[in-house]
Amino acid sequence: xxxxxxxxxxxxxxxxxxxxxxxxxxxxxxxxxxxxxxxxxxxxxxxxxxxxxxxxxxxxxxxxxxxxxxxxxxxxxxxxxxxxxxxxxxxxxxxxxxxxxxxxxxxxxxxxxxxxxxxxxxxxxxxxxxxxxxxxxxxxxxxxxxxxxxxxxxxxxxxxxxxxxxxxxxxxxxxxxxxxxxxxxxxxxxxxxxxxxxxxxxxxxxxxxxxxxxx
Amino acid sequence: xxxxxxxxxxxxxxxxxxxxxxxxxxxxxxxxxxxxxxxxxxxxxxxxxxxxxxxxxxxxxxxxxxxxxxxxxxxxxxxxxxxxxxxxxxxxxxxxxxxxxxxxxxxxxxxxxxxxxxxxxxxxxxxxxxxxxxxxxxxxxxxxxxxxxxxxxxxxxxxxxxxxxxxxxxxxxxxxxxxxxxxxxxxxxxxxxxx
Numbered sequence: 001x002x003x004x005x006x007x008x009x010x011x012x013x014x015x016x017x018x019x020x021x022x023x024x025x026x027x028x029x030x031x032x033x034x035x036x037x038x039x040x041x042x043x044x045x046x047x048x049x050x051x052x053x054x055x056x057x058x059x060x061x062x063x064x065x066x067x068x069x070x071x072x073x074x075x076x077x078x079x080x081x082x083x084x085x086x087x088x089x090x091x092x093x094x095x096x097x098x099x100x101x102x103x104x105x106x107x108x109x110x111x112x113x114x115x116x117x118x119x120x121x122x123x124x125x126x127x128x129x130x131x132x133x134x135x136x137x138x139x140x141x142x143x144x145x146x147x148x149x150x151x152x153x154x155x156x157x158x159x160x161x162x163x164x165x166x167x168x169x170x171x172x173x174x175x176x177x178x179x180x181x182x183x184x185x186x187x188x189x190x191x192x193x194x195x196x197x198x199x200x201x202x203x204x205x206x207x208x209x210x211x212x213x214x215x
Numbered sequence: 216x217x218x219x220x221x222x223x224x225x226x227x228x229x230x231x232x233x234x235x236x237x238x239x240x241x242x243x244x245x246x247x248x249x250x251x252x253x254x255x256x257x258x259x260x261x262x263x264x265x266x267x268x269x270x271x272x273x274x275x276x277x278x279x280x281x282x283x284x285x286x287x288x289x290x291x292x293x294x295x296x297x298x299x300x301x302x303x304x305x306x307x308x309x310x311x312x313x314x315x316x317x318x319x320x321x322x323x324x325x326x327x328x329x330x331x332x333x334x335x336x337x338x339x340x341x342x343x344x345x346x347x348x349x350x351x352x353x354x355x356x357x358x359x360x361x362x363x364x365x366x367x368x369x370x371x372x373x374x375x376x377x378x379x380x381x382x383x384x385x386x387x388x389x390x391x392x393x394x395x396x397x398x399x400x401x402x403x404x405x406x407x408x409x410x
Contacts, residue, residue, distance in 0.1 A: 004279050005319065006312035007286075010243045041398035044341045048348030049391040052356050053384065089345060096328055097346070099278045099320055103239055169304040171246060174290050198384070205385050209392070 003109065003152065005102025007173040009163040012155055016107035023115055024088065030081040042078065046086040050074050051093065068191075069148070071117035072141040072199045077206055080122040087114035112151040117144040121199075134200055141199030145192035146185070153177075153184035228331035235322045242315060248303070251310035258317050267324060275317045283309055344398060351394075352387055359383040 031043075053070035075083035091109050094100040101109050121140040128136035157177035160170040175183075242254065262268045290305050332338050363371050363379040371379070 004282050004312055005239070005315035006243075006308065007282075010240060013243075014240070040337060040341060041344060041395045041402065044344035045348050045391045045395040045398065047341075047345040048352055049387055051345070051349050052352040052387060055353070055356060089341065093342070093345065093349075095319075096323060099274060099316065099323070102315060103236065103319060104243055104315065165246065165304075167301070169301050170308075171304070172308070174286070174304060174308065175293075179289070201381065202384060202388065206388055209389060 003101065003105040003156070005104045007156065007159070008105050008108060009159055009172045010104075011162050012159070013104045013107050016111055020088075020107040020110045020115075023084070023111075027081045027085050027088075031085065043082055043086050043089065046074055046078055046082065047089040047093070050087055051090045054090070068195055068198050069113065069117060069145060070195075070198075071113065071148075072121035072137075072144040072195065073202045075118040075121040075144075076125055076137060076140060076199060076203050080118055083118040083121075084114050087118060108152065108155055112148045112155075116151050117148045120144050120147045137200045137203050138196035141196035142192045145188055145195045149184050149188035149192075150181075153180040156180045156184070226330045226333050228327050229334055231322070231326050232328075232331040235318070235326070238318065239315060242311070242318070245311075246307065248307050248310055251307070251314050254314045255310065255317060258314070258321050262321060265324075267321075271317060271320050271324070274320050275313065279312050279316050283312055340402075348391070348394060352390070355386065355390070356383055359386070 050070045053068050053073070071083065071087055074086060078086070088110050091101060091106060091114060095103050095106045095109075121144040124140040124143050125136050128139060154177065156173045157175065157180035159173035160176050163171040165171055173180075242251075245251065258271075259268055262271045287305060287309065294300060329339055329343060332342060359379060359382065363375065367375075
């Protein structure tokens with residue numbers, strides 16, 4: 001889902017940076033009271049965990065595989081703002097240290113993957129958990145992927161409308177919504193199912209693990 | 216600390232990082248393919264001077280090749296379908312993506328990111344901790360893959376691969392839980408939050 005540099009117009013990524021910086025400020029303020037010897041390593045280790053989770057291939061029948069995002073999993077375990085900050089840190093490191101996802105698209109990747117991903121997971125869990133926990137966890141994983149993909153597909157798809165030359169040719173990403181929406185959402189539908197299942201299994205494992213430690 | 220004295224204490228790598236970010240924004244506003252060509256030429260010249268041309272080109276192509284090929288083939292197919300030949304947008308897009316990615320790798324080869332972000336002690340510590348943990352987790356994750364491959368002469372079945380992926384994720388969660396506690400104790404014992 002990461003977008004490399006050069007596909008997004010400055011009319012898109014500069015306002016996205018303003019929103020991203022605002023969200024980082026809110027998130028840091030929210031965790032600031034608890035930014036101590038416990039939370040700082042927790043954010044760092046959670047970021048490392050989600051970085052490596054994004055590398056693990058989930059096998060699909062037919063020999064192919066998809067890569068998990070782990071956003072809903074991280075949010076369900078560590079909470080909304082620590083989840084958002086950790087995933088943001090991963091995306092920052094991927095852009096600056098590993099060149100995966102560009103610096104111009106970092107703000108869009110943060111808004112799409114870190115914010116929309118963790119926020120949708122958090123809201124879904126809050127709304128559905130009291131009714132059916134397994135369904136809530138599955139839907140949190142599923143929606144975190146689908147809504148992130150929808151956001152990024154929409155921003156890519158509106159590029160030809162935002163920036164074009166005198167001849168009407170696109171200056172940045174050349175395809176409209178009629179192409180980006182199905183091209184991005186259909187493959188991500190399968191990833192979203194895998195992510196939902198992974199969220200349920202990982203959460204179950206963690207609660208059992210915590211209970212074992214406390215016993 | 217006053218507003219200006221805070222900036223004067225910035226490390227030179229911080230200023231390089233700021234200059235790089237401003238340059239990226241400036242390039243995003245350029246539309247002339249000759250400027251993109253000149254920028255690529257200049258970066259390759261600097262890389263050649265430092266003996267890094269091969270390495271930088273490999274890294275740049277590795278990152279952009281798949282995405283750019285998919286977009287370019289799609290665009291060419293659309294041109295054929297619409298029976299028009301507008302090559303300039305395609306060349307412009309590919310050159311811009313190449314220039315920005317090459318610039319990022321060129322700059323990152325010379326900037327120490329940890330020094331560049333040293334204006335915030337907590338951010339630097341978090342990055343250092345995260346990167347050290349990433350190295351540990353990556354090695355462990357590769358070990359799990361090698362362990363799966365070494366268990367059998369035949370390629371692993373889908374069920375085996377699921378079990379291996381689940382075991383890896385479980386191990387990572389367990390390790391991260393304990394690593395976080397160990398680092399917290401280490402930070403506390405060194406007085407990180409009281410200096």
